[in-house]
Amino acid sequence: MPVEYPTISFEFFPPKDESGEEQLWQAIDDLHAINPDFVSVTYGAGGSTRDRTVRIACEIFERTGFRTIAHLTCVGSTREELRRTLLHYKESGITDVLALRGDPALGLSAPWISVVGGLNHAEELVELARTVGDFVVGVAAFPDGHPASHGDLEQDVEVLLRKEKSGATFAITQFVFDSQSYARLVETLATRGSSLTVYPGIMPVTNYRQIKRMLELTGGSMPTHLLQQFDRFQDDPDAIKELGIEIATKICEEVHLAGAEGFHFYTLNSATATSRVIANLSLKRSA
Numbered sequence: 623m624p625v626e627y628p629t630i631s632f633e634f635f636p637p638k639d640e641s642g643e644e645q646l647w648q649a650i651d652d653l654h655a656i657n658p659d660f661v662s663v664t665y666g667a668g669g670s671t672r673d674r675t676v677r678i679a680c681e682i683f684e685r686t687g688f689r690t691i692a693h694l695t696c697v698g699s700t701r702e703e704l705r706r707t708l709l710h711y712k713e714s715g716i717t718d719v720l721a722l723r724g725d726p727a728l729g730l731s732a733p734w735i736s737v738v739g740g741l742n743h744a745e746e747l748v749e750l751a752r753t754v755g756d757f758v759v760g761v762a763a764f765p766d767g768h769p770a771s772h773g774d775l776e777q778d779v780e781v782l783l784r785k786e787k788s789g790a791t792f793a794i795t796q797f798v799f800d801s802q803s804y805a806r807l808v809e810t811l812a813t814r815g816s817s818l819t820v821y822p823g824i825m826p827v828t829n830y831r832q833i834k835r836m837l838e839l840t841g842g843s844m845p846t847h848l849l850q851q852f853d854r855f856q857d858d859p860d861a862i863k864e865l866g867i868e869i870a871t872k873i874c875e876e877v878h879l880a881g882a883e884g885f886h887f888y889t890l891n892s893a894t895a896t897s898r899v900i901a902n903l904s905l906k907r908s909a
Contacts, residue, residue, distance in 0.1 A: 628659075629883055630656060630885060631662065633661070633663075633664060633888050634663055648893075649889060649892050653896065656897070660688065660691055660718065661686075661690055662690070665694070679711070680711070680714040690718070691760060692720070694719050696722070700738070700739035701750065702739065704747065705750065708751055709755065718757060718759070720762070721751055721760070722761070723741075745790075759791065761782070762794060763820055765795050765800070775806065779810050779811060786816055790818065791817075793818050795821065795886075796842050797833075797844075799842075805880035821884055821885070822877045823886050826898070828862065828863045828866050828892070833852075848869060851865060863895065867902070871902040
């Protein structure tokens with residue numbers, strides 16, 4: 623039975639070369655008919671794709687007119703450099719940013735070291751974005767716990783509340799593979815009086831080794847029973863894709879029941895799996 627969801631959004635990453643750029647624009651074309659509420663464009667680890675992120679985000683907005691949320695991190699940038707990037711977004715017509723501290727340049731286990739004249743916390747970047755361009759600002763949320771909090775949900779909630787106090791109005795989560803973790807996070811925020819909209823990040827897995835690596839890099843997790851299911855088919859790419867689409871569909875249904883106002887799909891610059899999940903859900907747009 624078709625169900626209405628308030629929002630559908632897609633995340634893309636800036637491609638490394640011409641071939642990757644062709645794939646990105648093909649995915650955007652393929653997903654265009656779904657008419658997403660917004661799309662977002664990521665930064666690479668350590669801010670490594672900053673220039674490409676800025677360029678691609680502005681081009682997507684110019685070519686499609688979609689509300690485009692540009693990621694921005696504190697990593698490797700001074701306050702003045704961040705201010706200039708925000709002004710560039712503003713001049714290009716982009717009104718939304720996702721403000722992230724970002725991971726330490728040497729990896730998750732390394733200590734955080736800011737650049738001279740830089741920022742140390744995401745809430746500082748939220749404040750800067752609100753001041754420079756009155757942007758609508760989103761932040762990251764971690765249903766399974768931020769690596770730095772070591773599973774302390776209350777600490778993660780405190781951080782989100784500080785970001786909200788600084789001016790953030792929504793959050794996008796890391797990959798959700800456990801809908802109960804998502805429900806627990808939003809319920810805890812609600813008990814603290816938060817009005818943040820928390821969009822669950824949905825990853826339709828198409829490559830088992832790739833998702834395991836991504837979870838390692840981001841400090842994310844996947845329930846053991848799902849890991850075991852993927853493990854059974856790790857040498858069968860077609861079976862992995864089908865299983866990934868089936869699991870992503872189920873997670874969407876579960877987080878919707880938990881009160882999610884929509885879904886943020888991590889597309890990996892490919893339309894196929896995301897389109898299949900949306901078709902499985904018989905997704906209709908809100909009026």
